[in-house]
Amino acid sequence: MNNILTPIKIKNILIQNRIVLPPLVRFSMIEDDGYVTDKLLDWYESIARDGVGMIIVEATCVSADGKLRENQLGIWDDSFIEGLSKIAKIGKKYKIPMLIQIHHAGFGKNIKDVDEKILDEILDKFVIAFHRAKKAGFDGIEIHGAHTYLLSQLNSRLWNTRNDKYGGDFERRMYFNKTLIERTRELFDDNFILGYRLGGNEPTLEDSTKIAIYLQDLGLDLIHISSGIPEERFRQPAKIDNFPENYPEEKDFKLDWVIYMGVEIKKHLHIPVIGVRNIRTEEQVSYLIENNLLDMVAVGRAMIFTNKWMVKTRKAYLKRVKNDTK
Template sequence: MQPALFTPFSVKNITLKNRIVMSPMCMYSCFNQDGKVIDWHMYHYISRAMGQTGLIFTEAAAVTPQGRISHEDLGIWDDSHIDGLKKLTKAVKENDSHIGVQLAHAGRKATVDGPIIAPSSLAFNDEMKTPEEMSTFQISDTIQAFKAAAKRAAEAGFDVLEIHAAHGYLINEFLSPLTNQRGDEYGGSLQNRYRFLQNIIKEIRSIWHGPLFVRISANEYEENGNKLEDFIQLASWMKQDGADLVDCSSGGVTPTRPHTFPGFQIPNAEAIKKETGLDAGAVGLITSGIQAEEILQNDRADLVFIGRDLLRNPYWPLKAANELNYSLAGPKQYERGWKN
């Protein structure tokens, strides 16, 4: 019997060959500070495609220079980024994987030179800069920056887009009452705090017809922060507005660090999936094929996002297949060493 982990998954106009996703992870490798793909990105992502990961996400790509977490972040804010990204998507697809890009703006967690922006003028901690509160013009401009980035992603040949609305970055700052103290139509009620993300989804959907994922922090680990029931409501709205899958991470809105353990975030994905009917991705200390299989067999999520373990081992899918006694096909060139 074929393990669920190695069954195909269809979403919009693509079919992934398995349920294994390489989670977006910042690489801080654009050493020229221009946001462009370098050779290192090619080696890094192609090796995971050769390792049989079904869907590979690049690290977060900044939609504006000001929205970078660091000067070394990958960029998608300018047409000059397209050629490098196109080479990357072509190479990954040639190795029989799909590829996605995470569109991001760091908000108050940006560490670049000059002023930074956020929904409210609240610093993340004592060591980081205090952001400027965004004007409605800046909000509109940033929404259009996400749309323009999505257009570039399409030109570059990406299969999937993910909006980064987690980990205390700009969109998450709008969603959370801990970081959004605005008195206009973008602040106050949960529905108002959702408006920024809603408009980004709608603008992207006007020009992008492929799969659209949204990464959220489904637990803010603060008494006055959003709770799971809030994210169930938010996910319901996202589904109505055109999101195809919610990628359920947690934390990062404040410096509070959660207690972590294998699978600690999976109940959030499970609850959102069951309550809203929106497809869900599980992420967070998922390290074994047996663990991933349990998640999928029990319909707790639709995709399994692997982070650190895919950094340690580009051939994690083979490791998982061996744990599940499944014969996974690999690159022809590696046949002598592929099977145990």
């Protein structure tokens, strides 16, 4: 049986445990120019030093006009490589695999009206950004396809009602994903991981399951299930009866709909699945891993607000196991 400290190998890359730092955008640590700062380097070093299994570096934008807000990390120019390589070197120093999330904020519900040439240009920028990410020394890339940003907008049949190569039927809604992966396939050798953060409700769990299978068939190595369309009516309620009986007592976690979507999508895939949202304790992580509900679990806010969360969690797990064997 796997536990939170069980290593997992993706291609030639060994991940020492099942806990992931998700791509948390640290706006307070970045200036408007989008370059890596000493504060940001200190943050990633503190997480790596404490022994998390894998780090996914925050949403890093392919275009200056595609940012979430002004102070977001950038990768739209070769001049960003030097700073980004300093982050990647932290991973090498502590033997913590590091992926970098590549991102464009998109156009909201107006995605249907965006000129095809603009999307062609953004696609080119994603391709170039992938090359920069590998040159910077990261162990892989996570494509940001969740949270209503560009790829999420294109994936969704609710918003993408275009009638061109970028939208219409399912295959055309997947055109950006497919073309991006095909044009960068040579980068993803046995030492470079291709990951994808997918909204689990685009707009339904069934839609996202179909997308996940499609991406897997394109050669995805890893998928990270988060939220898609935020409207309440599109939230997938967790069916708790589908879970094993030894559920942790924390009510908020028990009812979490995003974790549930990750668990459900995993049933249809053969690549590793990361789940995320409202994970705070060792017991919660252990429950998901030990019951084979997820392959890895991402812990975000708890790592920000709890000093040395990973160190404390490892100790709590080992203490609990010791007590259980008495």
